[in-house]
Amino acid sequence: xxxxxxxxxxxxxxxxxxxxxxxxxxxxxxxxxxxxxxxxxxxxxxxxxxxxxxxxxxxxxxxxxxxxxxxxxxxxxxxxxxxxxxxxxxxxxxxxxxxxxxxxxxxxxxxxxxxx
Amino acid sequence: xxxxxxxxxxxxxxxxxxxxxxxxxxxxxxxxxxxxxxxxxxxxxxxxxxxxxxxxxxxxxxxxxxxxxxxxxxxxxxxxxxxxxxxxxxxxxxxxxxxxxxxxxxxxxxxxxxxx
Numbered sequence: 001x002x003x004x005x006x007x008x009x010x011x012x013x014x015x016x017x018x019x020x021x022x023x024x025x026x027x028x029x030x031x032x033x034x035x036x037x038x039x040x041x042x043x044x045x046x047x048x049x050x051x052x053x054x055x056x057x058x059x060x061x062x063x064x065x066x067x068x069x070x071x072x073x074x075x076x077x078x079x080x081x082x083x084x085x086x087x088x089x090x091x092x093x094x095x096x097x098x099x100x101x102x103x104x105x106x107x108x109x110x111x112x113x114x115x116x
Numbered sequence: 117x118x119x120x121x122x123x124x125x126x127x128x129x130x131x132x133x134x135x136x137x138x139x140x141x142x143x144x145x146x147x148x149x150x151x152x153x154x155x156x157x158x159x160x161x162x163x164x165x166x167x168x169x170x171x172x173x174x175x176x177x178x179x180x181x182x183x184x185x186x187x188x189x190x191x192x193x194x195x196x197x198x199x200x201x202x203x204x205x206x207x208x209x210x211x212x213x214x215x216x217x218x219x220x221x222x223x224x225x226x227x228x229x230x231x232x
Contacts, residue, residue, distance in 0.1 A: 043206055043223035044208075044221075045223070046220065090158050102219045103172050103174070104161065104221065106160075107158050108158045109157075
């Protein structure tokens with residue numbers, strides 16, 4: 001079955017330090033991959049997406065992610081974390097299609113804490 | 117431009133009651149998806165509507181039903197509420213990206229349902 005694994009439930013980094021959040025997927029075909037961020041009490045905001053082409057994708061707020069087919073991974077990175085980046089981060093993959101519609105399967109999320 | 121709007125933002129029900137949640141999609145979007153996010157979990161796909169028809173459905177019982185109106189807005193109905201239905205219910209709207217076959221979802225802030 002298609003799935004997404006986020007191995008780290010909780011990560012703490014210092015402000016200004018680099019960040020990498022891990023995401024592994026299980027999907028037979030070429031995956032369509034997403035990273036979303038959720039601040040407390042808020043909905044999900046799209047950070048970036050990978051559909052095809054360049055395996056290094058740039059997103060909003062200085063985030064980037066690299067698609068590695070050989071490792072079935074789509075890790076999210078940021079060179080210098082800001083205190084405002086503290087939030088829950090979700091990796092997701094499109095796992096089915098309904099004509100014009102697609103369904104996302106999400107990982108369980110990684111909670112990022114930023115210390116000053 | 118308003119994004120996805122959901123109402124109500126919070127509500128409390130008792131076991132056995134019924135609830136209706138509402139969603140207005142982002143302007144220009146024609147597909148509405150509903151997700152359930154239990155505390156500490158990633159969102160789980162409930163179902164998806166396009167052209168007023170349910171196009172895909174996740175692993176949720178028939179107590180969960182929905183509707184899409186001609187103006188693309190949508191309702192999620194849950195009957196015979198159980199304690200386990202307590203969650204954040206997220207609505208997402210989307211449109212088909214020509215040539216990719218994939219949707220990019222825009223999420224609302226959610227409706228938090230508490231069942232006592």
